[in-house]
Amino acid sequence: MMRTIVIGGGIAGLATASLLAREGREVTLLESAATVGGRAGSWEQDGFRFDTGPSWYLMPEVFEHFYRLHGTTAAEQLDLVQLDPGYRVYFEGHHEPVDIAAGRAENLAVFEGIEPGAGEALDRYLVSAESTYHDAVDRFLYTSFASMRPFASRELLGKAGRLARLLLRPLDRFAASYVSDNRLRQILGYPAVFLGSSPTMTPAMYHLMSYLDLDEGVLYPRGGFTRVIASIADLARESGVRIVTDARVTAIRTTPGARASVAGVDYVHDGQTVSLNADEVVSAADLHHTETELVAPEHRSYPERWWRRRTSGPGAVLVMLGVRGELPELSHHTLFFTEDWDENFGRIFASEASIPEPASFYACKPSATDDDVAPDGDSNLFLLIPVPADPGIGRGGVDGSGDSQVELVADLAIRRLSEWAGIPDLAERVVVRRTVGPGDFAADLNSWKGGALGPAHTLGQSAMLRGSNASKRVTGLYYAGGSTIPGIGLPMCLISAEILLKRLRGDTSTSPLPEPARDGAPAR
Incomplete structure (x- = not known):
């Protein structure tokens, strides 16, 4: 054997x-x-x-x-649960968040309500995203590339021109060709972060990701x-x-x-x-x-x-917060986007990288869906703040005991969440706190450069x-x-x-x- x-x-x-x-x-x-x-x-x-x-x-x-x-x-x-909204987005400079629904039709209306004509544009975008997604699953994801013969099919060669254009154009410019409002461009561009990259570095091929969240919706396993x-x-x-x-x-x-x-x-x-x-x-x-x-x-x-x-994906500061009371201002998934993404991502991926401030970040509140992750009436909150892939930023700890840069990033994210989402007493309600930094990813997971995800x-x-x-x-x-x-x-x-x-x-x-x-x- x-x-x-x-x-x-x-x-x-x-x-x-x-x-x-x-x-x-x-x-x-x-x-x-x-x-x-x-x-x-x-x-x-x-x-x-x-x-x-x-x-x-x-x-x-x-x-x-x-x-x-x-x-x-x-x-x-x-035990899978359909999230609706799939996620919520707060934007710097805008008081009201945008909720992304569980279905395509509702999201077309959301886009149209922000920018006239954007609903029809999103529909065309998602047609392209769905087609590209199925091409990827059928032709690229389930292969080891040990042989190139399967890629010489007549069907695939007929799509070569379109695929080449999607590979050579960055995602941010591709999204901008469909919608003008910066908030909508960010919604279409943020999947690049899932890929350990930025919208300016990620090929437009990956607009296929938008088919997953804007059309198929987001699930959660209890x-x-x-x-x-x-x-x-x-x-x-x-x-x-x-x-x-x-x-x-x-x-x-x-x-x-x-x-x-x-x-x-x-x-x-x-x-x-x-x-x-x-x-x-x-x-x-x-x-x-x-x-x-x-x-x-x-x-x-x-x-x-x-x-x-090679280029590493970003590092991350993770913040786990046990919060007394409910947080109705947040959805199960909530994103916080700064206005100037070029500066935000530029600092993370620059040759002389630095921690962006203000920084875009992500918040997850599983207690919105799952009864077993927090005491009755309280909230479980997980924050992810992208930072450069650099173990020198430090390691996290419990109750503020992590390295100074890691704890500062956490404090600033908590403050920004509090201000943007309108939860002025958030910091006072935190009763459990733990942070994780790039140094932890390097030490505990042997992650290259302390990256949170892997190569971009x-x-x-x-x-x-x-x-x-x-x-x-x-x-x-x-x-x-x-x-x-x-x-x-x-x-x-x-x-x-x-x-x-x-x-x-x-x-x-x-x-x-x-x-x-x-x-x-x-x-x-």
Whole structure:
């Protein structure tokens, strides 16, 4: 039986381990932390529970497809709730927020109410976004690019001109060609942040993201993303995966020779170094950490000189607040946008980066939907403030004990939220507080440059240009997760697990794997 080791127990590692175990491999997953989840972690204090990472349930069909590959469904695994409004946006200089509804027709009316003609423009924008989204799912997301032959189809070649234009035009200019009001441009441009980039750096191809939130709507799994991780970990164990926590991998061992093969890994567990042999190793840990710390220098596909030419996504300061009382001014998801985005994002991604002030940021209030995340009558609040990817900004802490720059960013965001949303006593009502900074992402997750997400989705870091999911120098060494193909986000991490399985099978197709038949129904 093929022996496989998976490094990292985030969603990509769990999903990869589960799929490979179902393929008949003997799989051991090694996670350095005490619990699985990675970025999608959880923290509790005094009756308040917080997801410490992802909070948007988008691309539901990707989750559904993954569950169906395991003979189950999202409905059987999760209690999904449709959010309406999907999210709320406060804009600097405007007193009234804008609510984005759960459906397309309502959002066309929202746009039209802000700018005459914008409703029809949004309709055209979403037609393009939907078409591009389905092209991406069918042709680009579920492939390892191990063969370019599938891209020579007549259908795809016929779309080459349009796709090229979308790749070469930045998202902000593309959005501006449809609407004039700065607020509407920002609503269409903000998905770039999900991709670890900015609207000026992200190709217009990614306007497909607007189809997800403005047309399909936003869902929430009760129990939060902790529940999503638990469901996938359960499937992995049921598939036969052996999960070992508190297991910090220190090296990927290889056979001697110019063209080395995987031999296994060394890891530390309970203070002892353990050597575990394997025929394959899949690292779902940060790719930079894997290549520059775990692989011997002569066997690195992506050495440090390669990373010097890459662009990291932003870092982040995370703020978890337990607040006494209700916060009706906030939706489940609320965004706060500054007027001057060029200055805001420019400071984050500049060669001499600095923390923007004022800064755009995001607030999540799961207690709007979930009864179990805060004491009765109180509110759970999670803030994410994008900052430069720089561990020197510092680490966070509990009750204001984090490094000074991290706590200052948190204080300013709380103050701005209080002013813009009209909650003057917000700071006085906070009874639980924890911060996380770029230094924590670097130390706890081995994240390159302390980034919160991974390499940015710029033109040179998308699709086949993002980097392979197989080592060029070590036979049997593979990669999965947000720092390799297809990219950032929980759905992308699930897809990364599937395209790795396809690579190992020698499957160069571009579409999702067929789903097994279930309850007498034909396979999908």
